[in-house]
Amino acid sequence: MQPSFWHDKWASQQIGFHLDEVNALLIDYWPQLKLAAGSQVFVPLCGKTLDLCYLAEQGLEVIGCELNQSAVEQFFSDNELPVERQSSGEHECYRTEQVSIYQGDLFRLPKEPLEAVSGFYDRAALIAWPPEMRQQYVECLAGLLPPKSIGLLITLDYPQEALNGPPFAVSDAWIQEHMSSYFEIECLSTQDVLAENPRFVKKQVPWLTESVYRLVRR
Numbered sequence: 001m002q003p004s005f006w007h008d009k010w011a012s013q014q015i016g017f018h019l020d021e022v023n024a025l026l027i028d029y030w031p032q033l034k035l036a037a038g039s040q041v042f043v044p045l046c047g048k049t050l051d052l053c054y055l056a057e058q059g060l061e062v063i064g065c066e067l068n069q070s071a072v073e074q075f076f077s078d079n080e081l082p083v084e085r086q087s088s089g090e091h092e093c094y095r096t097e098q099v100s101i102y103q104g105d106l107f108r109l110p111k112e113p114l115e116a117v118s119g120f121y122d123r124a125a126l127i128a129w130p131p132e133m134r135q136q137y138v139e140c141l142a143g144l145l146p147p148k149s150i151g152l153l154i155t156l157d158y159p160q161e162a163l164n165g166p167p168f169a170v171s172d173a174w175i176q177e178h179m180s181s182y183f184e185i186e187c188l189s190t191q192d193v194l195a196e197n198p199r200f201v202k203k204q205v206p207w208l209t210e211s212v213y214r215l216v217r218r
Helices: 003-011 024-033 051-057 069-078 131-144 172-179 198-202
Strands: 040-044 061-066 084-088 091-096 099-103 117-122 150-157 183-192 209-217
Touching (some): 024 150, 040 051, 131 172, 172 183, 172 209
Parallel strands (some): 040 117, 061 099
16 A cells, blocks of 8 residues: 555545544543643544544644645644644644644654653554554554553454455454554454444445554553
């Protein structure tokens, strides 16, 4: 999966992964992490999600990373937020009060901007990667996060052969096998969400579950 895939999605506005509201699971489960106001939170592959605004409204300092420039600019324009832009190595940093987004390749993001991070949130990043790239993403995320960082991970699982991703199916077994050496893992919730996803119903996917995990960087 090349960067051009995502650039094309944003250019054509084929962004079904983007929600026009704050993710309900974030609202339900984020308070359980009990991060103090002022804590820094990292959101990889953030797009223009309104979840960034929710996290900022909790008194947190939010740091996102997004490949596509248009997505970053739309976040600030859609939410009518003033923004300052400056170069930061290979990335461009867009900053407003409580939200900073590094525009560029996540895999080339240096650790320095995240040295004080104590939380993270992944709703649509892990499931965006095909299986052959997923472990590389996990290692990248683990390398960027300081020890003891606590976060939420939201995944989807379904019979992969029934539908081409993204989003790709990520099973609990995969998470336990491939992420447990980097993170302490606790599954907080698993729900049947097939009826809420018409695309999957139309493609006759037999089942679809959405899970929420609490992760702590070892």
